Amino acid sequence: MARKKLVMVGNGMAGVRALEExxxxxxxxxxxxxxxxEPCGHYNRIMxxxxxxxxxxxxxxxxxxxxWYEEQGxxxxxxxxxxxxxxxxQCVIADDGTEAHYDRLLLALGSLPRVLPISGNTLDxxxxxxxxxxxxxxxxxxxxxxxxxVIGGGLLGLEAAYGLSRHGMEVTVVHxxxxxxxxxxDGKASRLLQQYLKHQGIEFLLSRQVAALEGxxxxxxxxxxxxxxxSADLVVMxxxxxxxxxxxxxxxxxxxxxxxxxxCLQTFDPKIYAVGECVQHRGQVYGLVAPxxxxxxxxxxxxxxxxxxxYEGSVLSTSLKVxxxxxxxxxxxxxxxxxxxxxxxxxxxxxxxxxVVKDDRLIGALLYGETNDSRWYLDLIRSSRxxxxxxxxxxxxxxxxxxxEVSFQNMDTDPNHDSAQTSWQ
Numbered sequence: 539m540a541r542k543k544l545v546m547v548g549n550g551m552a553g554v555r556a557l558e559e560x561x562x563x564x565x566x567x568x569x570x571x572x573x574x575x576e577p578c579g580h581y582n583r584i585m586x587x588x589x590x591x592x593x594x595x596x597x598x599x600x601x602x603x604x605x606w607y608e609e610q611g612x613x614x615x616x617x618x619x620x621x622x623x624x625x626x627x628q629c630v631i632a633d634d635g636t637e638a639h640y641d642r643l644l645l646a647l648g649s650l651p652r653v654l655p656i657s658g659n660t661l662d663x664x665x666x667x668x669x670x671x672x673x674x675x676x677x678x679x680x681x682x683x684x685x686x687x688v689i690g691g692g693l694l695g696l697e698a699a700y701g702l703s704r705h706g707m708e709v710t711v712v713h714x715x716x717x718x719x720x721x722x723x724d725g726k727a728s729r730l731l732q733q734y735l736k737h738q739g740i741e742f743l744l745s746r747q748v749a750a751l752e753g754x755x756x757x758x759x760x761x762x763x764x765x766x767x768x769s770a771d772l773v774v775m776x777x778x779x780x781x782x783x784x785x786x787x788x789x790x791x792x793x794x795x796x797x798x799x800x801x802c803l804q805t806f807d808p809k810i811y812a813v814g815e816c817v818q819h820r821g822q823v824y825g826l827v828a829p830x831x832x833x834x835x836x837x838x839x840x841x842x843x844x845x846x847x848x849y850e851g852s853v854l855s856t857s858l859k860v861x862x863x864x865x866x867x868x869x870x871x872x873x874x875x876x877x878x879x880x881x882x883x884x885x886x887x888x889x890x891x892x893x894v895v896k897d898d899r900l901i902g903a904l905l906y907g908e909t910n911d912s913r914w915y916l917d918l919i920r921s922s923r924x925x926x927x928x929x930x931x932x933x934x935x936x937x938x939x940x941x942x943e944v945s946f947q948n949m950d951t952d953p954n955h956d957s958a959q960t961s962w963q
Contacts (some may be wrong), residue, residue: 541569542641549574552814552830553646559838571613571638575616579603586673590701623789649779649815658751664773667698673705679706683771687760695776699740710741714893722856722867727906781816796823801848803837813837853920866912869919871902882933898926911935
């Protein structure tokens with residue numbers, strides 16, 4: 539059977555995982571062409587933070603060098619931005635005029651960092667934190683300057699702040715909300731993390747709205763809507779991302795917040811698929827790696843024309859390490875009036891756990907400082923099986939629940955656990 543033509547626009551983590559799965563399922567079905575906007579092969583984007591913190595070398599995070607594409611028979615175009623999809627001719631056109639025709643098109647466009655629409659956002663010394671070139675820019679600035687302001691107290695913002703502090707810079711994190719990592723943590727865990735990071739030399743200004751960045755040629759200060767100002771030689775914007783959908787919209791594909799796809803990761807046009815951060819599925823846009831990989835597996839199944847797999851959404855979970863502190867959250871870890879909470883807090887070791895239960899089902903989990911049982915809790919959430927038999931003990935972990943030698947009562951009165959507080963709420 540003659541090979542069909544598959545073109546992939548985007549060379550990020552979701553798209554490359556889809557290619558890997560497709561090559562495993564149907565290695566001879568397509569002649570594949572890939573367009574990547576960056577001047578390199580594929581790298582692990584989530585490893586940019588260890589690079590910034592001088593914990594890894596930049597070469598270590600590249601997982602698919604151009605030679606890999608060559609070995610797989612894939613035509614790779616780097617530093618080429620696709621500017622048009624001609625659906626009638628079934629081809630894509632890059633900014634330099636390069637064309638590639640397709641039988642199937644896979645859009646893995648990713649997302650764009652949010653740049654605050656404020657005056658001064660184009661000054662020298664103002665950067666985003668998203669790609670390899672951003673890391674190079676930030677590291678070069680850190681060698682020459684002393685005062686850094688990171689706008690955004692989410693995961694990327696805290697990782698950028700930690701990396702800059704490792705370079706000896708004076709770092710202040712500015713966040714719009716009153717708690718950092720407010721999407722991954724509750725208030726208590728957020729305060730624990732903030733306290734720890736302050737001990738590492740990172741300062742915080744919370745509940746602040748940035749009004750402008752000021753300076754002549756280079757940024758010199760950050761001004762808030764209250765009129766308050768702080769000095770800055772470097773400003774890193776880490777205030778969120780938004781799906782990259784302009785190309786798809788201009789081609790007439792159905793888009794809302796992201797490119798709308800069905801359970802097969804197929805767009806309004808049956809010849810065009812999409813995966814990753816650019817996608818909106820059942821009203822949800824995902825920015826975490828695990829859901830994107832799940833999408834990639836399903837998409838590859840359909841591109842391989844097996845067609846038996848469905849993507850029905852993901853239980854969101856975050857497992858991360860911020861400056862040595864392990865964190866995990868999954869499901870509905872904040873709860874509401876219809877749920878109950880099991881809370882464990884070990885003051886001495888700064889270990890905090892919160893499990894959210896509804897109708898004898900675990901629906902959410904939050905772990906700070908100790909995350910060994912994160913996979914077990916995630917399995918309990920995903921399976922939605924009854925936890926009635928272990929409910930009183932499960933905050934202490936899987937081993938405790940499966941042990942016949944230790945009881946909840948013994949743990950409650952153990953003098954070695956005086957610093958621990960366990961409660962139902």
